[in-house]
Amino acid sequence: xxxxxxxxxxxxxxxxxxxxxxxxxxxxxxxxxxxxxxxxxxxxxxxxxxxxxxxxxxxxxxxxxxxxxxxxxxxxxxxxxxxxxxxxxxxxxxxxxxxxxxxxxxxxxxxxxxxxxxxxxxxxxxxxxxxxxxxxxxxxxxxxxxxxxxxxxxxxxxxxxxxxxxxxxxxxxxxxxxxxxxxxxxxxxxxxxxxxxxxxxxxxxxxxxxxxxxxxxxxxxxxxxxxxxxxxxxxxxxxxxxxxxxxxxxxxxxxxxxxxxxxxxxxxxxxxxxxxxxxxxxxxxxxxxxxxxxxxxxxxxxxxxxxxxxxxxxxxxxxxxxxxxxxxxxxxxxxxxxxxxxxxxxxxxxxxxxxxxxxxxxxxxxxxxxxxxxxxxxxxxxxxxxxxxxxxxxxxxxxxxxxxxxxxxxxxxxxxxxxxxxxxxxxxxxxxxxxxxxxxxxxxxxxxxxxxxxxxxxxxxxxxxxxxxxxxxxxxxxxxxxxxxxxxxxxxx
Amino acid sequence: xxxxxxxxxxxxxxxxxxxxxxxxxxxxxxxxxxxxxxxxxxxxxxxxxxxxxxxxxxxxxxxxxxxxxxxxxxxxxxxxxxxxxxxxxxxxxxxxxxxxxxxxxxxxxxxxxxxxxxxxxxxxxxxxxxxxxxxxxxxxxxxxxxxxxxxxxxxxxxxxxxxxxxxxxxxxxxxxxxxxxxxxxxxxxxxxxxxxxxxxxxxxxxxxxxxxxxxxxxxxxxxxxxxxxxxxxxxxxxxxxxxxxxxxxxxxxxxxxxxxxxxxxxxxxxxxxxxxxxxxxxxxxxxxxxxxxxxxxxxxxxxxxxxxxxxxxxxxxxxxxxxxxxxxxxxxxxxxxxxxxxxxxxxxxxxxxxxxxxxxxxxxxxxxxxxxxxxxxxxxxxxxxxxxxxxxxxxxxxxxxxxxxxxxxxxxxxxxxxxxxxxxxxxxxxxxxxxxxxxxxxxxxxxxxxxxxxxxxxxxxxxxxxxxxxxxxxxxxxxxxxxxxxxxxxxxx
Numbered sequence: 008x009x010x011x012x013x014x015x016x017x018x019x020x021x022x023x024x025x026x027x028x029x030x031x032x033x034x035x036x037x038x039x040x041x042x043x044x045x046x047x048x049x050x051x052x053x054x055x056x057x058x059x060x061x062x063x064x065x066x067x068x069x070x071x072x073x074x075x076x077x078x079x080x081x082x083x084x085x086x087x088x089x090x091x092x093x094x095x096x097x098x099x100x101x102x103x104x105x106x107x108x109x110x111x112x113x114x115x116x117x118x119x120x121x122x123x124x125x126x127x128x129x130x131x132x133x134x135x136x137x138x139x140x141x142x143x144x145x146x147x148x149x150x151x152x153x154x155x156x157x158x159x160x161x162x163x164x165x166x167x168x169x170x171x172x173x174x175x176x177x178x179x180x181x182x183x184x185x186x187x188x189x190x191x192x193x194x195x196x197x198x199x200x201x202x203x204x205x206x207x208x209x210x211x212x213x214x215x216x217x218x219x220x221x222x223x224x225x226x227x228x229x230x231x232x233x234x235x236x237x238x239x240x241x242x243x244x245x246x247x248x249x250x251x252x253x254x255x256x257x258x259x260x261x262x263x264x265x266x267x268x269x270x271x272x273x274x275x276x277x278x279x280x281x282x283x284x285x286x287x288x289x290x291x292x293x294x295x296x297x298x299x300x301x302x303x304x305x306x307x308x309x310x311x312x313x314x315x316x317x318x319x320x321x322x323x324x325x326x327x328x329x330x331x332x333x334x335x336x337x338x339x340x341x342x343x344x345x346x347x348x349x350x351x352x353x354x355x356x357x358x359x360x361x362x363x364x365x366x367x368x369x370x371x372x373x374x375x376x377x378x379x380x381x382x383x384x385x386x387x388x389x390x391x392x393x394x395x396x397x398x399x400x401x402x403x404x405x406x407x408x409x410x411x412x413x414x415x416x417x418x419x420x421x422x423x424x425x426x427x428x429x430x431x432x433x434x435x436x437x438x439x440x441x442x443x444x445x446x447x448x449x450x451x452x453x454x455x456x457x458x459x460x461x462x463x464x465x466x467x468x469x470x471x472x473x474x475x476x477x478x479x480x481x482x483x484x485x486x487x488x489x490x491x492x493x494x495x496x497x498x499x500x
Numbered sequence: 501x502x503x504x505x506x507x508x509x510x511x512x513x514x515x516x517x518x519x520x521x522x523x524x525x526x527x528x529x530x531x532x533x534x535x536x537x538x539x540x541x542x543x544x545x546x547x548x549x550x551x552x553x554x555x556x557x558x559x560x561x562x563x564x565x566x567x568x569x570x571x572x573x574x575x576x577x578x579x580x581x582x583x584x585x586x587x588x589x590x591x592x593x594x595x596x597x598x599x600x601x602x603x604x605x606x607x608x609x610x611x612x613x614x615x616x617x618x619x620x621x622x623x624x625x626x627x628x629x630x631x632x633x634x635x636x637x638x639x640x641x642x643x644x645x646x647x648x649x650x651x652x653x654x655x656x657x658x659x660x661x662x663x664x665x666x667x668x669x670x671x672x673x674x675x676x677x678x679x680x681x682x683x684x685x686x687x688x689x690x691x692x693x694x695x696x697x698x699x700x701x702x703x704x705x706x707x708x709x710x711x712x713x714x715x716x717x718x719x720x721x722x723x724x725x726x727x728x729x730x731x732x733x734x735x736x737x738x739x740x741x742x743x744x745x746x747x748x749x750x751x752x753x754x755x756x757x758x759x760x761x762x763x764x765x766x767x768x769x770x771x772x773x774x775x776x777x778x779x780x781x782x783x784x785x786x787x788x789x790x791x792x793x794x795x796x797x798x799x800x801x802x803x804x805x806x807x808x809x810x811x812x813x814x815x816x817x818x819x820x821x822x823x824x825x826x827x828x829x830x831x832x833x834x835x836x837x838x839x840x841x842x843x844x845x846x847x848x849x850x851x852x853x854x855x856x857x858x859x860x861x862x863x864x865x866x867x868x869x870x871x872x873x874x875x876x877x878x879x880x881x882x883x884x885x886x887x888x889x890x891x892x893x894x895x896x897x898x899x900x901x902x903x904x905x906x907x908x909x910x911x912x913x914x915x916x917x918x919x920x921x922x923x924x925x926x927x928x929x930x931x932x933x934x935x936x937x938x939x940x941x942x943x944x945x946x947x948x949x950x951x952x953x954x955x956x957x958x959x960x961x962x963x964x965x966x967x968x969x970x971x972x973x974x975x976x977x978x979x980x981x982x983x984x985x986x987x988x989x990x991x992x993x
Contacts, residue, residue: 068612068613068614071838072833072838073594073612073613073614073839074594074600074602074607074610074612074715074716074833075593075594075600075612075616075711075712075713075714075715075716076712076713077711077712077747077748077749078749079746079747079748079749080749106829108828108829108832108875110832110835110849110852112835112837112848115833115838116832116833117829117832117833117835118829118832173837299876299877301828301829301872301875301876301877301880302875303825303826303829303875303880303884306718306719306720306750306826307716307719307749307750308749308750309749309750
């Protein structure tokens, strides 16, 4: 399963076999997430911040780093960065900008303006749905680079290409880099972290946070160690383009490191590139090759020191965050806040709707189930009026509709964007059986299926299926499955 | 003689030598801007061959601009306070559609798509840009010998340098090519050539004149300012170009300076500081003129006080770390990717190297290397970090000195204009030319050089007046007083 090629310091591991950790090691992982802010214009100029337009249409002297051009900080970007910080429980503080110097063709000034030792947001945390807190070291503002496209090589790679084209539309787009502490212990926690972070960013309107479009990018710092041992050497994994890949990449990388350590090798601190196609990470550059960025205070900008009134206003304007929404829904329904149904409903933004169904008199727990099952395509503002769904649920919980019938009525409501549940039920001929009628049918079936009945009485639980099926058939679907089961159990004992 | 008369006659019309007089005559219809221009074009044709003040004379554009001014006057519109005044612009300020070279081969073929704020404001005030003046490449030098396009010779003695880096702008005014010109001053680049050419030169408070469109050398030190034949013209130009610019984040948020009104106020009761522990090295002929200036001010009612500036002697060293450090970053954008010179090579890094090797001159390369080194990991604290501390100490020295004095007086340059080639092989000797001018750049304070008689070989000597932040009014009162005493001592005009 595992092959070594020591000359390349590369190990081939069968990925995705589920056993990413070998006995006795633990994973230590911290994520660095870059998000593009949903501002109208760029971080330091008036060009539009828009994805997907004709190349080099959103450019100006500042974006292109023309001689003499100077940056002017975008107020809206600062506000969105503050929103992110406050939503992640950070302290918003006075901050400065530095220059990070390095040459790259899509970096027009040959330096990136970024926050360095005094970032705008520090010391926060993000709570995973299960309750675990992941520390946030900082969330700072910086500008994005342009985008290079390499022509003539295989698969768009620079290697073997004949020339490169640069699109500067993305250059200068505001980014916030959210640096998490190495508190993540499993690939699943990493996935949860990014999913939760994404939801927060979308909820507060800071970013559309689309990993596929690159408006949210994630790098993972991965190391392994024996419990209690000092931190291991870490590798930084880049080019992870989906939540699913993130889990796979971390899993692979942890495994690679463990295999190396078990073979008596040392881990080399390096940046590694995740290759989606072969499911492996590959060396990009080692620590020794790292650039010396020669950071120094950006003399073209003045310190950024948001006053307390501004911070308070941004805080007050924050919408309810996903975690609060889940807690609110969990409290209303009695379902645990990290249950799948709660997660799904809040992610879809349908929690207000579910609560509205409750307000309209419907059982909010049933509303949760029905909305989750039947409203996947409906978005945060379903077409079915909350009162109509409540009407259907009232019939269901009152016993006037079986769960099967309820589903049918629900289907009609969804298909027609609402309607009167009582009328639909009547039109379908749904009349709930009363108990004596149901008992009569049950007795008939027991008599007709005496063999199954005997088996069931003898302890063969499987036999119940045949009996229930026959009863449902005899009742023309009007029988409530739960009531039938209860009756059968009562009659056996 | 101090106030050499530059008045001359064109077709029976006398063209005044000062911008103020020209603008008055053009605004009132007494003179045509086109006639003013042609007189200066003729003057340029006569002497530019031996002086080489310009990288480019923009006669066609200037004629079109002068015709617009005349049309405005004819139509009863006021063209502005600099109506029809020819002005020379240092060739490190962006002019839309007109080559801006910084006297470097690396900007070969580049035409800015925008005007610097200063250029815009001058045009809005009715000034007529007559050409782009020569400078030490990227403003790095004190003699305008470091230009890729040749030396600018001193109009007072064409075997000698004009000073630098704004040598072209100083020489243009001294030769009567234009009554006023614009330079930039990072460590003395306006004041020192002003002194060597016998004209007035002002470096205003950092942030009073926009740097937008000034090609950066050292962003935290660069400041734009005027040259003129008399003090009032510099006041006039500064009033027109100063004031907040939203395109420059370091621009002070206040209106334009108000200076002409204070020129007649005199210096009665003003405290003029002499620095007792000033770094030595000034030639006796220069020191003698400083003493004469002190006497003149005292005679005019000023009070002489002694102040100490113990950190001033470290200014030169600090400057030659801070300025190159910023320059190494500011000049990194000249990489051959987007504009200017490109020398093709097999891969990107080789292209960078070939382009920058061919495009930059020796002094620029020297400073890029020095600055890169000073910012490098492991050296930052010992060099750049320490230089920043010295910068703070110098500011503190000034703060203390300005509790005792309203202005400080020093020589502008330790020596008069030196022969071309005399220091070109000795960078350190050249750097010493800026020993008196550098401290104010480090502190961000205003300072100006006023011609005050002659020294060795009958060459002009300048006296430097320094003032605290936004102390321009006091500074100009002292300058005007020195000018009056010179006119009086030379028997008036």
